[in-house]
Amino acid sequence: MTAHRRGQRRGAPPGGKRITAVRAYRARLAETLLTPAERAERAAKALVALTEWNGYAPTAAEERDLDSELDRRLARASGQ
Structure with a gap:
């Protein structure tokens, strides 16, 4: 066989x-x-790079809205 x-x-x-x-x-x-600290460090570096590149500077409220939208999309994608 x-x-x-x-x-x-x-x-x-x-x-x-x-x-x-x-x-x-x-x-x-x-x-x-990545650990939470490593993710936070990368996020901070990305924000600096975006700000230098195109002036991206979201307010705290915009960041919360974006975080909520990301959470919603992740929950939808994972079937929750």
């Missing part, structure tokens, strides 16, 4: 190697996630 017939994809590693690959993927993914 071929590997394909047993329900495995062609070229797929045997079970143990597949688990190792998933663990490696999860480790790489975890490395790409």
Whole structure:
């Protein structure tokens, strides 16, 4: 019986190697996630860059409105 017939994809590693690959993927993914402090730092840098580039300077009320809109869209996209 071929590997394909047993329900495995062609070229797929045997079970143990597949688990190792998933663990490696999860480790790489975890490395790409930012902490809240890192996200805040990037946001501040982006705001400075936008302000220098085109004068973008939202008021506190505009920022709240944008945050609310983003939250609404994320909730909609995630099915909530």
